[in-house]
Amino acid sequence: MSTRAEARASEIFMFDPHAETMAREALTALQTARLKHTLELAYANSSHYRRKFDAAGVGPGDLKSLSDIVRFPFTLKSDLRDNYPFGGMFVVPREQLLRIHASSGTTGKPTVVGYTKGDLDTWADLMARCFASGGILPGDIIHNAYGYGLFTGGLGAHYGGERLGCTVVPASGGGTERQINLINDFRASVLCATPSYALNIAEVAQKMGCDLRHSSLKVGMFGAEPWSEAMRHDLQDRLGLKAIDLYGLSEIMGPGVACECAANQSGLHGWEDHFLFETIDPETLQPLPVGATGELVITTLTKEAQPMVRYRTRDITRLSNEPCNCGRTHVRIMRVTGRSDDMLIIRGINVYPSQIEAVLVGFPGLAPHYQIVLSREGVLDEMRVEVELTPGVMLTDAERTRKAEDVVRHIKSLIGVTCQVAVKAEGEVPRSQGKAVRVRDERKKAR
Ligand code: DLL
Secondary structure (H helix, E strand, C coil): CCCHHHHHHHCCCCCCHHHHCCCHHHHHHHHHHHHHHHHHHHHHHCHHHHHHHHHHCCCHHHCCCHHHHHHCCCECHHHHHHCCCCCCCCCCCHHHCCEEEEECCCCCCCEEEEECHHHHHHHHHHHHHHHHHCCCCCCCEEEECCCCCCCHHHHHHHHHHHHHCCEEECCCCCCHHHHHHHHHHHCCCEEEECHHHHHHHHHHHHHCCCCHHHCCCCEEEEECCCCCHHHHHHHHHHHCCEEEEEEEECCCCEEEEEEECCCCCCCEEECCCCEEEEEECCCCCCECCCCCCEEEEEEECCCCCCCCCCEEEEEEECEECCCCCCCCCCCEECCCCEECCCCEEECCEEECHHHHHHHHCCCCCEEEEEEEEEEEECCEEEEEEEEEECCCCCCCHHHHHHHHHHHHHHHHHHHCCCCEEEEECCCCCCCCCCCCCCEEECHHHHC
């Protein structure tokens, strides 16, 4: 590639072309060998896995081909909690862990994940792959607004950016006005943030009289929470960048498990030389064929400290083996639409917050900030959607009521559920500094 501009325009720059374009046969052979090794490691060195495999009557020797993975038991978030902090899920002595991260979750103890030197190395490589896949080149300036700390977002993106050869600005979350000044002063070309925080940045910039559409930003690497296609368009319009979906989870590695390519922006390439992806029916726990929507289950193939065997992510998606015109051969994980444990069942209808988001983004007169409030009226669950007026829009009470009725009608016709809608004034829906809190459950309090 002769010039930087040409490389960017081609949208196909790869960090590890050999691995990313591997033919299916070679990929399957590599996965099978790595999976066998992972199962052996888990069985020999983790009391947790040995107990679980024995109880299920399977051992590493039962895996002859990849499809035999379905004979092995699932791993759940509660398994990590039960082993808090350094219990039987690690397969190396604690002294070999160079880094710890943890996620708080909503109940009980945090889940702890640990990394060897080799794990940190793999993580940086895979995040570098993701950045390149998103259209980022060595030499780009990455403004990293993912939180630094126990959350994997900040440090995961940080070391991946350095590995690719970029300049990383470790902004972390919060202090939004200062972040905007830094983006402008350093002329950042890449913004890493949760989509909800990116929206917050766009809004604060507008209030500061700064039009980020004409800034140096070119690519947004957005993830860590479900977001909709409508939100992608909105962020692209407001920030004047290409919004790329980045996926990952602490238990498996952190950010960098899968990422969209700039060429297609449709489905996230899941790095199959390091992970085995399956989908299952979350009710029956039976494996689903490629293409069917269900819960994503991931097995790590190269993790040294803490291998995960059939980890139930709770994330709802489907896999696609359609060839991608970027040339990468790895499976595509289609946009995660929600989590099986975030799914709301309102009067028998399954609703994901991202479906509500898709209705609200771009709705005339409304800002795309929202919260879903659940309450109980007698025996029935009620859903109230709190939305906000676009900055500067003033409505009379009657007009607000009409606007709310309009939103109710749209939600009913597109999702099929009847809910209440409260149209709030600008700034009344809480803003995100990291992962947005989309659902407020007041049902338990009412009991
Ligand atoms: O959120 C890792 C990450 C950081 C990913 C930065 C991307 C960018 P956890 O805190 O363990 O790790 O949360 C993992 O977040 O199971 C999904 O439910 C959700 N999630 C992550 N990325 C996406 C995405 C990080 N692109 C959980 N789309 C996952 C939808 C996502 N949901």
